[in-house]
Amino acid sequence: MKRYLVIAVIPVILLIACGKEKKEVTFADVAPVIRENCMPCHRPGSAGPFSLISYDDMVRKAKTIVRVTQSGFMPPWPADPEYTHFAGERRLTEDQKELIRKWVEAGTPLGDTTLLSPPPHYPDGSMLGEPDLVVPFTDTIILPGDNDDHFFLVKVPFTTDQQRFIRTIEYIPGNKKLAHHMNANLIRYADGAKTNVFDGEKVIATDLTLTAESVNDRMKNKNDDGSYPVLVPLVCNYLPGVSPAIYPTGIGGYQINTTSAFFINDLHFGPSPVDTFEAGGYFNIFFMDTPPERPTYELLMGSLGETPVEPRLVIPANEIATFTTRYKVQDDMSLLTVNPHMHLLGKTFLAYALTPQQDTIRLIRIPEWDFRWQYFYTFQNPVHIPAGSEIIVEAGFDNTSDNPNNPYDPPRVIVERAHPWESMRTTNEMLQFIITYMPYRPGDEAIDLDHTSLNR
Ligand code: HEC
Structure with missing residues (x-):
């Protein structure tokens, strides 16, 4: 009788011991959560102020990471998931938050990383892939160090060899630190309606003297004959860390003729204590073969x-x-x-x-x-x-x-x-x-x- 008891007890003890062993949370457990929810912004050239990719990156920021994930400050996702869900939702579950907390409490052990796949690779200069056309900003915008927000209207003209259909457009700012947000419209000229789309002012700082008329005149946005070209609203919007919406094939998209321009009606930079500038920003354009089947409005x-x-x-x-x-x-x-x-x-x-x-x-x-x-x-x-x-x-x-x-x-x-x-x-x-x-x-x-x- 006694022997049976002993035999029964040993496996139970072993089980408890194994359970405990398993419970220690390691970097290998935490890394997939971080890569999916944090790395898109916390990597070189993206919006976050530091990278969260390697073990060392994570250990260096361990305490702060616990604080900002517990408080819900990171990842930033203001919409209430109890109300509705969205595509690409970046939000940690309570379990994921606890996982991170336990890992830091356990002293940030590395664990067995042999099964961990390498961090995802992002293409250079894009969140999406290889663009068909890159349209650069040509002007440098001076941003004074006055701790104030700055807003600009910008025209970014471009031409193509033939009529094209655009699937999606991505904006990459030059000054990633201060870029706050950007909304771009598309000016579509009829073929032959505009001789020199590169004419006119490219950058206008917003002030109260501006009217739609004065902006269009200064930027020379109108057709040669003084009439207005087609303005397609809100074709591209930028916010730090956010990749543009791509709809399934057949939904959305825009036609362009050979002469076009992006008209940015709200290029917004956050405050800076030192003089700096925006230079080297650009649009990535991705084409599709067929006209928009179901246009969006x-x-x-x-x-x-x-x-x-x-x-x-x-x-x-x-x-x-x-x-x-x-x-x-x-x-x-x-x-x-x-x-x-x-x-x-x-x-x-x-x-x-x-x-x-x-x-x-x-x-x-x-x-x-x-x-x-x-x-x-x-x-x-x-x-x-x-x-x-x-x-x-x-x-x-x-x-x-x-x-x-x-x-x-x-x-x-x-x-x-x-x-x-x-x-x-x-x-x-x-x-x-x-x-x-x-x-x-x-x-x-x-x-x-x-x-x-x-x-x-
Ligand atoms: C959409 C982009 C984005 C995502 C996703 C994101 N971050 Fe951030 N993170 C930022 C930016 C931008 C800042 C700088 C915020 C500021 O200065 O106000 C920041 C700041 C931080 C800070 C510093 C906070 C402080 O008080 O010093 C930590 C730590 C951090 N993020 C961790 C994370 C973690 C962990 C995740 C994933 C669970 C994450 N972030 C996801 C953009 C992002």
Whole structure:
């Protein structure tokens, strides 16, 4: 009897011992999580201030990594995953956060790295691959060291040998440290309509004297005969660490003729204490063989857009205030990508649709707005919004001194400006919701927008 007991006890002890052995978290366990969620930004030439690739990189920053992952500061992903999920979502699960914490607590052991695959390779000069055409910025932009934001309008002209179809466009800034965000439109000239697209000013610092007319004149954007060329809105948007949305083959894309220009209406650099400059930025263009089969469209709700902000965007000092903007859907839509936009006083953002039957379709919720991370969020599958629905945006602004980003101390009343370049200043406010969509077709809900690469 006694012998049986002993025999039974030994395996149990062994099991416990093995279990303990297994529980020690090592670099080999943590590395895959870091490579997927951190390395896209924390590698040479990307947005993060240091690399997180090697064991040494990780050990050097171990304590800070625990702090920023536990607090949710890193990886930056402001959208609430309890509300909706998006393609390319970068967010750690509670288990992954604990894994990192335990590894650091255990003294950052290396573990068995023989089974660990080498870190992913990123192509040089692109997040996506080998571009078909690279269009460089030719001018150097001086950025004074005055600790202030700086905004520019930029024209980047280019020509091609023949008509082409663009699948996607990627922007790579020269000054990766200060590049804050960039929105580019595409000017498409009819063949023969513009003799010299390289004429005119390329860079204009935004100020209040500018009008659309004066900008187009100074940049010489118009056709030779004085008429306006076609402007395709928002063909490329940049934010640190974010690769551009690529939709599956057949969705989206743009036609160009032989003469074109990017018109950047918002090139934004963050503050710097020392004089510096932007030089060497460029666009990567990826072509496709066939014309866009299902073109995509942009709907701009709110400030400067198609739907008014209600009540008028006036945020009293020392108050938290909520505003809405609503759009009545005329024809069935398939929503692909959404982009909430506010400035420093932004606090919360919620967007959803109400169908004629009063069903709610969730779009996005941002419980704690962060001015730095204004992603273009692509849904995992197109979201069908039936005709007759209303798309509703509810945004909260915090104009109290509890808001650490409040540019004014003491707080001042903030009144939305009517002038586009005035309202874009960080210290003023905007409420915008930009939607990329296509007219709905049955079956759109099944299209996989996640994991799309250039090969598909
Ligand atoms: C979208 C790009 C991006 C991703 C993804 C990202 N980071 Fe960062 N990270 C940054 C940038 C930019 C900064 C500098 C932030 C600043 O100065 O405000 C930063 C700063 C940090 C810091 C320094 C914070 C401090 O207070 O000093 C740490 C540590 C860090 N990141 C760790 C991580 C970890 C760990 C992950 C993955 C779990 C991650 N980051 C994912 C862009 C990114």
